[in-house]
Amino acid sequence: MAKLHLQILQPVxxxxxxxxxxxxxxxxxxxxxxxxxxxxxxxxxRPGVLQLYNEGSIEKYSIHDGFVTVENNQVNIVxxxxxxxxxxxxxRANNAKDRAxxxxxxxxxxxxxxxxEAALKRALSxxxxxxxxx
Amino acid sequence: MANIRDIKVRIDSVKSTKQxxxxxxxxxxxxxxKSQDRILKARPYADFINTMIQTLQFKNKHSEHxxxxxxxxxxxxxxxxxxxxxxxxxxxxxxxxxxxSNYLKENSQVDIICIGKxxxxxxxxxxxxxxxxxxxxxxxxDFSISxxxxxxxxxxxxxxxxxxxEIVYNEFKSVIQQNIILKQIxxxxxxxxxxxxxxxxxxxxxxxxxxxELGAKYINVDIWxxxxxxxxxxxxxxxxxxxxxxxxxxxxIATLTLFYNRARQASITKEILEISSGAEALx
Numbered sequence: 001m002a003k004l005h006l007q008i009l010q011p012v013x014x015x016x017x018x019x020x021x022x023x024x025x026x027x028x029x030x031x032x033x034x035x036x037x038x039x040x041x042x043x044x045x046r047p048g049v050l051q052l053y054n055e056g057s058i059e060k061y062s063i064h065d066g067f068v069t070v071e072n073n074q075v076n077i078v079x080x081x082x083x084x085x086x087x088x089x090x091x092r093a094n095n096a097k098d099r100a101x102x103x104x105x106x107x108x109x110x111x112x113x114x115x116x117e118a119a120l121k122r123a124l125s126x127x128x129x130x131x132x133x134x
Numbered sequence: 135m136a137n138i139r140d141i142k143v144r145i146d147s148v149k150s151t152k153q154x155x156x157x158x159x160x161x162x163x164x165x166x167x168k169s170q171d172r173i174l175k176a177r178p179y180a181d182f183i184n185t186m187i188q189t190l191q192f193k194n195k196h197s198e199h200x201x202x203x204x205x206x207x208x209x210x211x212x213x214x215x216x217x218x219x220x221x222x223x224x225x226x227x228x229x230x231x232x233x234x235s236n237y238l239k240e241n242s243q244v245d246i247i248c249i250g251k252x253x254x255x256x257x258x259x260x261x262x263x264x265x266x267x268x269x270x271x272x273x274x275x276d277f278s279i280s281x282x283x284x285x286x287x288x289x290x291x292x293x294x295x296x297x298x299x300e301i302v303y304n305e306f307k308s309v310i311q312q313n314i315i316l317k318q319i320x321x322x323x324x325x326x327x328x329x330x331x332x333x334x335x336x337x338x339x340x341x342x343x344x345x346x347e348l349g350a351k352y353i354n355v356d357i358w359x360x361x362x363x364x365x366x367x368x369x370x371x372x373x374x375x376x377x378x379x380x381x382x383x384x385x386x387i388a389t390l391t392l393f394y395n396r397a398r399q400a401s402i403t404k405e406i407l408e409i410s411s412g413a414e415a416l417x
Binding site: 076 | 172175176178179180182183186276281285333334335336337338339343344351354355358
């Protein structure tokens with residue numbers, strides 16, 4: 001079967017540059033799977049779990065933002081924050097969650113609110129990732 | 135002529151200064167390599183986002199996003215001035231400040247955003263309208279800093295506070311050469327690229343949202359690149375300045391050693407004279 005070539009680009013590095021059979025991406029309008037031969041497509045990514053399947057093995061990443069483009073079996077993901085499950089620091093995520101919750105209570109409807117909300121979403125998706133991987 | 139001990143003390147002090155400047159040069163060199171490395175790593179990401187924006191703009195000429203449009207109105211502008219946090223790097227900061235001052239002369243109604251302590255010191259002292267400063271960020275720089283800066287700039291721009299946001303910074307050409315660049319950050323002007331692949335993508339949720347997100351990411355990575363360029367230039371300028379200082383110290387030591395030897399010779403000659411004339415007197 002034809003393979004998908006995946007590149008995950010971050011501002012600080014090229015995280016992944018490899019071939020996979022099947023990829024599941026958390027899009028803003030729902031998770032979707034990509035196989036070889038997918039139509040040309042762009043979507044925004046919501047915080048969630050990115051799953052990469054290759055020859056029976058699966059790699060899971062916690063992804064927080066960005067875009068995915070599919071074109072001619074070439075999949076590009078550009079994102080600022082992505083972590084492999086094993087790289088997530090649980091206590092740090094917990095602290096971030098508490099901090100964001102406190103800020104949310106204090107500020108309503110301004111810039112800080114939206115930032116705290118984004119931070120809370122990130123923390124929650126990290127924690128979710130940890131609880132699933134156990 | 136100064137006496138032997140004074141010269142000796144001066145030589146020692148110049149020697150220790152030379153050691154310091156030499157060490158600073160080495161430190162700057164290693165930091166420079168790190169910054170250069172990061173610039174290279176950021177490039178594929180930045181290029182990709184730039185290409186995407188162009189592809190989308192080409193396809194959807196009619197769905198313009200506010201981040202790509204000038205705010206019509208009262209000509210109010212924001213200028214971001216990128217300097218360093220510390221000195222000892224030659225004309226690095228003064229040339230940036232000069233360029234920024236020229237800009238301020240030509241444009242009225244400019245608010246200043248300072249990145250780096252040197253610029254902040256200068257513009258606050260001279261009572262310019264500094265609305266925001268980011269200080270001591272270059273020492274431990276990571277991407278979250280540039281994201282915070284970009285977030286604030288976008289926020290100011292989208293509430294239509296400013297017509298245009300421009301930035302002045304040092305671009306890294308080589309260790310000995312830095313170019314001062316004045317460029318527009320907002321509204322976004324993507325770099326023209328000849329061979330943009332024109333792929334007919336399906337969009338989800340819609341091109342307007344995607345354009346907005348891509349625009350924000352573009353600014354994030356643009357600020358990141360500028361911070362890295364500026365940091366690399368600063369290290370380059372510091373290397374050059376410290377190398378010059380080390381060379382000067384070497385020269386100074388050579389001159390002082392000459393004086394020292396001359397003084398020593400003179401005192402020896404004097405002593406011999408005294409002894410021989412003393413011996414002469416005893417005869």
